[in-house]
Amino acid sequence: MREHQDTKTSSTGETDRAEYLREKMVGELRDLGAVRSDPVAAAFSVVPRHLFAPGEPLERAYATMTTLHRKQDGAGTATSVVSASEIQAVMLEQARIEPGMRVLEIGSGGYNAALIAELVGRTGRVVSVDIDPEITGRARRYLDATGYGWVDVALGDAAHGVPEHAPFDRIIVTAGAWDIPPAWIEQLTEDGRLVVPLRLRGLTRSVAFERAGERLVSRDYQLCSFVPMQGAEAHSEQxxxxxxxxxxxxxxxxxxxxxxxxxxxxxxxxxxxxxxxxxxxxxxxxxxxxxxxxxxxxxxxxxxxxxxxxxxxxxxxxxxxxxxxxxxxxxxxxxxxxxxxxxxxxxxxxxxxxxxxxxxxxxxxxxxxxxxxxxHRGGPGARIEVFPAATPDAALPAGRVVDKKHTRIVVSWP
Ligand SMILES: C[S@@+](CC[C@H](N)C(=O)[O-])C[C@H]1O[C@@H](n2cnc3c(N)ncnc32)[C@H](O)[C@@H]1O
CATH class of the missing domain: 3.30.310 (TATA-Binding Protein)
Structure with missing residues (x-):
């Protein structure tokens, strides 16, 4: 829920054009199958995406497959972007956010946190954490300027979650994660959902997990591509x-x-x-x-x-x-x-x-x-289960075991 609209940043003509392009984007996201529910459609209709990427042309800001505000390291590798609206919609649908929920977003930008804020409403809570002070700085500014000053923005390595605001009903990770640090499971409520772009043997899938005690069980997964996790959980393949x-x-x-x-x-x-x-x-x-x-x-x-x-x-x-x-x-x-x-x-x-x-x-x-x-063609797809690293082989279900630092991930095909 926005508290006020910042009209100083846009002329009336630009605001009208942005509104037109925003509705067009929502229609396209529905056609793509990325937006499937009315609350997610309503959030995309309300939040002014272009105000979270000033300097980007309006047409680019409202394109469904375009990332914005790319930041890169010295080698030219992207370290941060405002994600394409298509994957944001896919992940928000996977998260099944409801009014009043407490949601942690890992990886900030401002826009996605504002969409989450629309979904939880003023009875809910949104915390967005990023490791990069430049990103948290601008996320804070953009959220304040667009009426989402009540969203919390935190600076830190999300490998440890954000314990001071835990537990969360939902955690949405927006950087490619090779592993699932224990804090993400511990800081979820008992029936919480974690949506994470998981790197598995070089492939990345946005997996919607539900917590089952110390375990996570997949409910859905979708193709995606993300900038990699930095900090304590950074990992490079050979x-x-x-x-x-x-x-x-x-x-x-x-x-x-x-x-x-x-x-x-x-x-x-x-x-x-x-x-x-x-x-x-x-x-x-x-x-x-x-x-x-x-x-x-x-x-x-x-x-x-x-x-x-x-x-x-x-x-x-x-x-x-x-x-x-x-x-x-x-x-x-x-x-x-x-x-x-x-x-x-x-x-x-x-x-x-x-x-x-x-x-x-x-x-x-x-x-x-x-x-x-x-x-398996046309079937339900794989089941992905996450167990603590100490789980013995005998306690794992049948399937391909992918061993990580904190977890043992089992992929099976029912
Ligand atoms: C794709 S961007 C986030 C986009 C954002 N969610 C949006 O509104 O579209 C990924 C972000 O993850 C952040 N990041 C990477 N590793 C992190 C870590 N260990 N802890 C917190 N943030 C991290 C990066 O700095 C980057 O800004």
Whole structure:
């Protein structure tokens, strides 16, 4: 609930145009399936997004897929943005926020906290925490200027949560988290929900978890991409350079990798297999990626520059991170799909394998695609459960166990 509108910051013409673009954005978010409920639609209709990103053109401020106010480090990596409204809507729907709730937002910007404030209303409480004083400073200013002065903004490393304001009915994390620190679970109410962009074997999914004692159980997950968590919970996956700075392999393991063997493999001959399943061009297939990441022992991502793709060294799929299986000095990854009919409306995937074990790996990859097609395509998807790190194997359910610092995450496919 806004307390007043700051009219000094905008001319009447700009305000009218912003209102028009805001309604258009809400319609587009509904069409995308990102906004699904009336309270979330109402929040997006009311909060003036452009006032949380001054200097950005109005059209950009109200585009659904555009991030705003990018801040980057010396290496050019983004450390903070105002997230795209599409993913903000997806996560707010996942959070199922109700009036009167206490909500913690991890990673500030101001805009998303204002949306949450609309959802909880004046009987609720919103706390937004960020590790970067520049971000908390401007979030505070923008919230004050737009009538959300009652939202709390805190400076600190959210690895420890915000104990002085806990417990929270909802915690929404807006930075990519490799692990779930104990504070986030401890500071949730008994039936609380945590929505977090979780990094799992190199993939990121916004997972809506419900607390079940010391455990978390997923209720929903969605594709997303976020700037990484900084501070005590910062984590980088292993990056193996395969061809100078043109081709690399990202693997989420501390174990040593046969770098020389894999380099030689990339430059050697390629084994190709195609098939496993057919699909149309509008079907979302992100769950196939999570499936491969779950069933394969050595999962990773092959990443290549455009130059490497144009030279024929890798498939185009590597521009966006080709989903790979690594085994010793061999690897296989999914190639970009190719059409299987004249009208180019039906497609199939390929597996490109390199190294001494390439025949076996290429077959294995196509088999994984075939199994997913047969058993899981169009199904309910994976169940993701989070257990404390000390949980013994015998107490874990069946599934792929991904060990983290604080937790053991089990991914299973009911
Ligand atoms: C995508 S931005 C947040 C966007 C914001 N929620 C919005 O309104 O759209 C991610 C933020 O997380 C913050 N961040 C990263 N690591 C953090 C940590 N350990 N504790 C608190 N904030 C952190 C970054 O400084 C950055 O501002």
């Amino acid at each position: 990056v193996v350079t395969l061809d100078e700075d043109r081709v690399s392999l990202l693997i989420d393991t501390d174990r040593p990798v046969d770098t020389d063997g894999l380099r030689k493999a990339l430059l050697g001959p390629r084994t190709e297999r195609w098939g496993g399943m057919e699909f149309g061009d509008s079907e979302p297939l992100h769950d196939l990626d999570l499936w491969i990441a779950t069933v394969a022992d050595g999962f990773g991502l092959v990443k290549a520059t455009k130059e490497a793709v144009d030279s024929g060294l890798t498939s185009r799929s590597a521009l966006y991170g080709g989903k790979a299986i690594v085994s010793g000095s061999s690897f296989v990854y999914r190639a970009s799909a190719r059409p299987v009919d004249e009208s180019r409306t039906r497609f199939e995937f390929g597996a490109y394998a390199h190294g001494p074990d390439s025949e076996r790996l290429a077959e294995e990859y196509i088999d994984h695609i075939r199994t997913w097609d047969r058993d």
